[in-house]
Amino acid sequence: MRFHRPRPRWAAAAAAAVLSLAAVLSSQTGAAAQADPEDGGADCAVAPGRPASTALLPDPFTRLDGTRITRTSEWRCRRAEIRELAETAVYGQKPPKPGSVTGTVSRTGITVNVSHQGRSASFTASVDLPGGTGPFPAVVVLGGTGADTATIKSSGAAVINLDPYAIGREGTPRSNKQGAFYTLYGSSSSTGLLMAWSWGVSRVIDVIEQSGGGVLRADATGVTGCSRFGKGAFVAGAFDECVDLTMPIESGTGGVPAFRSAARESGAQPLSSAYSEQPWLGDAFGSYTGNPAALPVDTHQIVAMVAPRGLFIMENPHVDWLGATSGSVAARGGAEVYRALGAGQNISYWSDVQDGTHCASRSEWSGPLRQHIQRFLLGSGSAPGVFRVSPRESGDLSAWRTWQTPTLTDDGTGGGDNGGGDNGGGDPVGACAADFTAVNTWSGGYQGEVEVRNTSGGALNGWTVTMDLASGQSIASLWNGRHTTGGGTVTVTNTPWNGALAADGTATFGFTATGSAAAPTGIGCSSP
Known part of the structure; x- marks a missing residue:
């Protein structure tokens, strides 16, 4: 096992989201053990089994026992399951560090x-x-x-x-x-x-x-x-x-x-x-x-x-x-x-x-x-x-995919290194609100992200976001939503897998735009 070398400053918060810095209990021996930094989930007990055959992409958040992870700290052992399946079916085994x-x-x-x-x-x-x-x-x-x-x-x-x-x-x-x-x-x-x-x-x-x-x-x-x-x-x-x-x-x-x-x-x-x-x-x-x-x-x-x-x-x-x-x-x-x-x-x-x-x-x-x-x-x-x-x-x-991305509880281990910043958002319209964040900019365009929030107080079934692009801008690509453009206004509707939002639930879509780096205006959200 390697010694625990220092992590770079950028990684301190991000790593905390998936790996506890304290000793973890080995489920096989009950003894305190530290995870190997090469394989942080080496101490996780991976249950036998494999997901059912599917023509679509398997759900990365669902464990082999059929339950879904709900906390960021659970990703470490879920990753260990994925690792073992990938070794068994795709790449072959990677042995641990030699003697x-x-x-x-x-x-x-x-x-x-x-x-x-x-x-x-x-x-x-x-x-x-x-x-x-x-x-x-x-x-x-x-x-x-x-x-x-x-x-x-x-x-x-x-x-x-x-x-x-x-x-x-x-x-x-x-x-x-x-x-x-x-x-x-x-x-x-x-x-x-x-x-x-x-x-x-x-x-x-x-x-x-x-x-x-x-x-x-x-x-x-x-x-x-x-x-x-x-x-x-x-x-x-x-x-x-x-x-x-x-x-x-x-x-x-x-x-x-x-x-x-x-x-x-x-x-x-x-x-x-x-x-x-x-x-x-x-x-x-x-x-x-x-x-x-x-x-x-x-x-x-x-x-x-x-x-x-x-x-x-x-x-x-x-x-x-x-x-x-x-x-x-x-x-x-x-x-x-x-x-x-x-x-x-x-x-x-x-x-x-x-x-x-x-x-x-x-x-x-x-x-x-x-x-x-x-x-x-x-x-x-x-x-x-x-x-x-x-x-x-x-x-x-x-x-x-048919699976949705869960909102994982940050159970005290810290969040990731997100970067970016909130550059304004729309006021609630009907049962939802939409907030825009500029993720990155470059000469001739930018990448943006919009978070849709359920403000109805109950379950939400479907949402539509509208936003006005600056003159000369156009959508180059958009993911986690379906969009149409007319007269400078972009209308984005949910996909089949992210339209149902629980009370206070969120969904996010992203896009890249060509033209200037000006943020969209007039952002609004509505629900059927």
């Missing part, structure tokens, strides 16, 4: 030596430091492709270049996998390459933690990658809670895009192809390629496993094979968990880009990339929290 992990950190490189049950393996990574004296936060870049390294360094973070093939090689049969991971756990291991790469990232973090912090900080690590390495970065961030910032790029099927949606998305890589192209996914996933409805989890829940930590998903809508529509579905589904935990500003998604070149460095991403590094690795600035979804590849979450 021995040693190594060195210098200004130019990292060495990692691992031993477990009589087997040993080693691998290395190069280090590229920014200007200054340090110690520095660092971003692990898988396979040399990921977020723009020049921007990473100019933002004040080091770049760790890690070769995933040293940990798990491509081009091998499933029965004879090769690399450091399989040297320790066997060439016939059913764990796929993505989880092996995730394990490798965790071992790099182990060595940084042990190094004393002279060169690299132990409390600020990110991970990024593009394409197949984007898949690996996504899994690495989801399965190691010591990763403070996860940045997958154009990850395609097997990465962020929802499996159920990708199976139906025209032109997206089929599940069978993603499984057979390389042993990226665990061996068990092969039985689901023709029947994704039977999967006990989907990737919106893997997105949610990152919560409340920083997550910046970047996608390319110009290459159908990458399944960006399904990526937006998964991101929006996972963002519902972030929002329920009070950490809605900690997840960002951006597919609205002009250049369609696969794994290109894009100017649209440089600004938010810098913001993410400053917030989640340097502890300065505010959480970006922006969704820029390309209109050409925009998935509708409401078509993929």
Whole structure:
């Protein structure tokens, strides 16, 4: 088990929403135990069972016993259930920290030596430091492709270049996998390459933690990658809670895009192809390629496993094979968990880009990339929290779920790192009220969020929000609602799953608008 390294300042409130800082009682032994920081729910007892087969996205808030979580502190063990289902059905098992992990950190490189049950393996990574004296936060870049390294360094973070093939090689049969991971756990291991790469990232973090912090900080690590390495970065961030910032790029099927949606998305890589192209996914996933409805989890829940930590998903809508529509579905589904935990500003998604070149460095991403590094690795600035979804590849979450996002009780553990601020709202009209918040702004547009509040004193069945846009503005994308526009006035109605509000209940929809950053005016809410 790792020692409990210090968390960055930004994470103090957000982490409290899902992990008690006091000792927790082990349900299996009754002894006081502290959660492993790599896996905060390692002490949770996961009951046997699996959710029923469904063509829609499984409810991330419903436990295996059929009950729903109601408090933020319950997410920790709900996440443990999702983790186990994902390991069993999708990626294969990620073993805990090996019996021995040693190594060195210098200004130019990292060495990692691992031993477990009589087997040993080693691998290395190069280090590229920014200007200054340090110690520095660092971003692990898988396979040399990921977020723009020049921007990473100019933002004040080091770049760790890690070769995933040293940990798990491509081009091998499933029965004879090769690399450091399989040297320790066997060439016939059913764990796929993505989880092996995730394990490798965790071992790099182990060595940084042990190094004393002279060169690299132990409390600020990110991970990024593009394409197949984007898949690996996504899994690495989801399965190691010591990763403070996860940045997958154009990850395609097997990465962020929802499996159920990708199976139906025209032109997206089929599940069978993603499984057979390389042993990226665990061996068990092969039985689901023709029947994704039977999967006990989907990737919106893997997105949610990152919560409340920083997550910046970047996608390319110009290459159908990458399944960006399904990526937006998964991101929006996972963002519902972030929002329920009070950490809605900690997840960002951006597919609205002009250049369609696969794994290109894009100017649209440089600004938010810098913001993410400053917030989640340097502890300065505010959480970006922006969704820029390309209109050409925009998935509708409401078509993929019947569950509603609960209002979780903050039972004394604190809320998330929301950022943003209230920029005014509408007065009650009829049985509801609507309040607008500006989430983020940029040259040529902004992202907004509207909270609908039931003010009727009783149950509410359906709502309609109207708002007037400034001259020259238009809605680029809108989620968690259905909208029409006429004469500068936008009318938003509820989806089938968020129209029923209990007394004092709320629902939230978000949108991006092009044009100026002026807030909408004349906001009103009514109910049938």
